[in-house]
Amino acid sequence: MSLEVQAKYDRGYQDEGQGLVEVGNKPTSGAPKYGDDDDLLPVVLERYLEKAGVMQKLRPYLDVTGQVKNEFARCLMAEFFGTLLFQMFGGSAPAKDTTAPAANGFALVAVIYAFANISGAHINPAVTFALICTGHMKWxxxxxxxxAQILGAIFGALIYTGLIPTLHLGAGTGSPGCFGPAAGVRNGDVFGWETVMTFLLVMTVYAAAVAKPGHGNTAPLAIGLSLYAAAISGGQYTGASLNPARTIGPAVVFTCNVGISFLYIAAELFGAALAAGLSIFLYGRAPASVRTTI
Known part of the structure; x- marks a missing residue:
């Protein structure tokens, strides 16, 4: 199935009048057929897990093919691993290097393409918050x-803690992925920059992936470019988080800039709320069928 990025932020249901389509591959029915050499590893792994008693605990949550049965559980897994990868590759980029904005922008593009068909690939509590405000998702x-996103960011930071020499838990300010204002930047400046940058990101999400007609399979590129542009312009002042999960993850792992993290989060949610309000004005709220099912 081709990547239906057009509907990736409208998880799961179709309203013919609005052009929203169901995304994600449906589990197939019937028992799995093994026998090819390529299928040997899954068989061995399943038998090992069976002996360990793991499969017995997992089976209520799996269908006959071994896929996760609960569609929403698959969504949460996708958000967790998507944010984990985004944190790992974006957060570990050298903050003072001019390539850091590109690393974050491209990482976001990659994880959206990877997980859009499963969960919609929000990868950002600010995006999810905006979709709640517009009625595209139940609270x-x-x-x-x-x-799931916050946990993913925490685990992503934990992973590169073990991969970067000399880095350790509780390393404090200056650790990879930590966000804090540059010297001389006031709290009001931080709030303003994070608000407008998050506003740009969320508006791009709506224009490219939520509102119709949208931009189809090029939507992840537009979203990644919006993050790239924001990081180039405002990153020199705040680090350009634009994402509460990315703010919280390193703060928990490295105990860096914990006090000002609340200011970042407030600004990001405020920017998302502003974008949601403008999106409602420009595009309208989610159709009734979406509001009652998602």
Whole structure:
């Protein structure tokens, strides 16, 4: 199935009048057929897990093909691993290097392409919060998305802690992926920059991937470029987080800039709310069928 980025932020349901399509491959029915050499590893792994008692615990959550049965559980897994990878490759980029904005922009493009068909690839609590505001997602599902994203960012930071020499838990300010204002930048400046940069990112998400007609399979490129542009312009002042999960993850792992992290998060959610309000004005709220099902 081709990547349906057109609907990746409208998880799961179709309204014919609005052009929203279901994304994600449906589990196939029937018992798995093994026998080819390529299938040997899954068989051995499954038998090992069976002996260890793991499969017995997992089986209620799997269908006959071994895929995750609960569609929403698959979404949460996608958000977790997507944010983990985004944190790992974006957060480990040298902050003072001019290539850091590109690393973050391209990493975001990659994870959106990788997970859009499963969860919509929000990869950002600010994006999820905006979709709740516009009615594209129920609040409780959005909250679980945010938790998965934050946990993903924490684990992503933990992984590169073990991969970067001399880096350790609680390393403090200056650790890879930590966000804090540059010298001389006031708190009001931080709030302003993070607000407008997050606003740009979320508006790009809506224009490219949520509102119709959208930009199809090029939407991830537009979203990644919006992050790249924001990081080039405002990154020199705030580091350009634009993402509460990316703010929280390193702060938890390295205990860096914990006090000002709340200012970053407030600005990012405020920018997302502003973008949601303008999107409602320009494009309208989510159609009724989406509001009652997602």
């Amino acid at each position: 409780w599902k959005g909250l679980l998305y945010m938790i």
